[in-house]
Amino acid sequence: MIVTNTENQELTIENKIDKVFDMEHCEGILCPIKDILAHLGDKWSIFTILALGQNKVARFNELKKQVNGISQRMLTVTLRSLEENGLVSRQIYPEIPPRVEYALTSLGHSLLGQMLQLAEWATSHRDEIEEARQNFKEKKLVF
Structure with missing residues (x-):
C-alpha cells in the first residue's frame, strides 16, 4: 500500500490528537496537558506573555498599562502563575x-513563538471568522 503525503499528514495529526486525549498519561483526575493549558490558556496569561515578549523586561505598572483591562489583582495572580510554571522570571532589587x-x-520565549503563530493564523483568517460569526447570527435569528 502506498501512503500519500496527504494521508500521512492526516495520520500524523490524528496521532498528535490521540496523544492529547491519551488517558494513560493522566495522573488521577487531572491530565498534565489539561493542567498546563488551564494555567496558560486564559486571555490574561496570553496578553501578559505577549507584553513581556514586546518589552523584554517590564515593571508591574508598565505591564498593567500595556495589558488593557487587567486589574491589579488579576495581573498579580497571572504573574505568579506564569512564574510558578517557569515562563516568567521575577527580579527584585533591594532599593x-x-x-x-x-x-x-x-521557556516563556518558546511559548511566545507558538502564540505568535496562532496570532498570525487568526490575522490571516479574520475575514472568514467574521463571516462565520455573521452567518451564525443570521441563522440564530431564523429560529
Missing part, C-alpha cells in the same frame, strides 16, 4: 522603594 522587574524565561 527603597523595592524595584521588581519581570521577564520571559527561555
Whole structure:
C-alpha cells in the first residue's frame, strides 16, 4: 500500500490528537496537558506573555498599562502563575522603594513563538471568522 503525503499528514495529526486525549498519561483526575493549558490558556496569561515578549523586561505598572483591562489583582495572580510554571522570571532589587522587574524565561520565549503563530493564523483568517460569526447570527435569528 502506498501512503500519500496527504494521508500521512492526516495520520500524523490524528496521532498528535490521540496523544492529547491519551488517558494513560493522566495522573488521577487531572491530565498534565489539561493542567498546563488551564494555567496558560486564559486571555490574561496570553496578553501578559505577549507584553513581556514586546518589552523584554517590564515593571508591574508598565505591564498593567500595556495589558488593557487587567486589574491589579488579576495581573498579580497571572504573574505568579506564569512564574510558578517557569515562563516568567521575577527580579527584585533591594532599593527603597523595592524595584521588581519581570521577564520571559527561555521557556516563556518558546511559548511566545507558538502564540505568535496562532496570532498570525487568526490575522490571516479574520475575514472568514467574521463571516462565520455573521452567518451564525443570521441563522440564530431564523429560529
